[in-house]
Amino acid sequence: MAITKAKLFDPSQKRSAELMKALGHPARIAIIELLADRETCFCGDITDELPLAQSTVSQHLKALKKVGIITGEIDGVRTCYCLSEEGIQEINELLIPLINDVTTKNKENCC
Amino acid sequence: MAITKAKLFDPSQKRSAELMKALGHPARIAIIELLADRETCFCGDITDELPLAQSTVSQHLKALKKVGIITGEIDGVRTCYCLSEEGIQEINELLIPLINDVTTKNKENCC
DNA sequence: ATATTTAATCGTAAATATACGATAATCATA
DNA sequence: TATGATTATCGTATATTTACGATTAAATAT
Numbered sequence A, B: 001m002a003i004t005k006a007k008l009f010d011p012s013q014k015r016s017a018e019l020m021k022a023l024g025h026p027a028r029i030a031i032i033e034l035l036a037d038r039e040t041c042f043c044g045d046i047t048d049e050l051p052l053a054q055s056t057v058s059q060h061l062k063a064l065k066k067v068g069i070i071t072g073e074i075d076g077v078r079t080c081y082c083l084s085e086e087g088i089q090e091i092n093e094l095l096i097p098l099i100n101d102v103t104t105k106n107k108e109n110c111c
Numbered sequence C: 001a002t003a004t005t006t007a008a009t010c011g012t013a014a015a016t017a018t019a020c021g022a023t024a025a026t027c028a029t030a
Numbered sequence D: 001t002a003t004g005a006t007t008a009t010c011g012t013a014t015a016t017t018t019a020c021g022a023t024t025a026a027a028t029a030t
Helices: A009-022 A024-037 A044-049 A052-068 A084-103 B009-020 B026-037 B043-049 B054-066 B083-105
Strands: A070-073 A078-083 B069-076 B078-083
Touching: A009 A052, A009 A084, A009 B009, A009 B026, A024 A044, A024 A070, A024 A078, A024 A084, A024 B083, A044 A052, A044 A078, A044 B069, A052 A070, A070 B026, A078 A084, A078 B078, A084 B083, B009 B026, B009 B054, B026 B043, B026 B054, B026 B078, B043 B054, B054 B069, B069 B083, B078 B083
Parallel strands: none
Antiparallel strands: A070 A078, B069 B078
16 A cells, blocks of 8 residues: 655654754763763863763764754864753753653553 | 773763664654554554655664664564653653753853 | 465665874964 | 964774665464
8 A cells, every 4th residue: 555655754853863863872972961060161171081082072072063952162272162052952842742742642552 | 181081981871872862863753753643553554654665664663672762562463563651751861851951050151 | 275464684785973093273372 | 483282174994874675474364
């Protein structure tokens, strides 16, 4: 059957996946936690806390920045990275409904 | 300086990343949404809704099941997939603190 | 018993992600 | 101006992911 299979993924699904994917690595979770604790925000400080090379940490920071979860602005010879409120808010807005849907609708009737 | 770099990623960070990674693809987001809407739960029905081959959908279902976000149990010749309350709850518990940390602590002082 | 339906798995190709060291670029300092 | 500190980027090797068609396996129907 399956007359059409034309329905592609919609922008919201793609955006959700993009954000989730950016969080899909222990190093990037660790970075988020570090920034949330606000003990530090320079690339070098973050590198000191992670079991990874500087270039690798820089790559992870770039990935988080690209999707809008963090911001990074140059401050002299260093770069200060901070969590982006907008990005975190977006994660919040995309995930919470999903979680709510599940916990309310899925209580009784599965196979 | 960076005297030691011994601290590896902790289990919670790895688990969070594992769950986020599983959600890091539009097809898997779409599957979660389909299952939350509870219109269907058999692999074939899901395949009909997605722009992907049956074998690919089966792979995505396997990935979601592996990390505990969905369950799948054989029902005759078909397999019924359902969202796992435990899995969703875990996502909830791991993400909410992170989001809260951010939105409360990160208000004022960034670079 | 044979055919059909459904889903999982296999094999594989192509793309993406991850990690590192080396290098380059930029700013601050001597 | 030269040096040092900091971070980004380049080049590259390896691993993982994603996708597909073909095949297999299992249950049901004929």
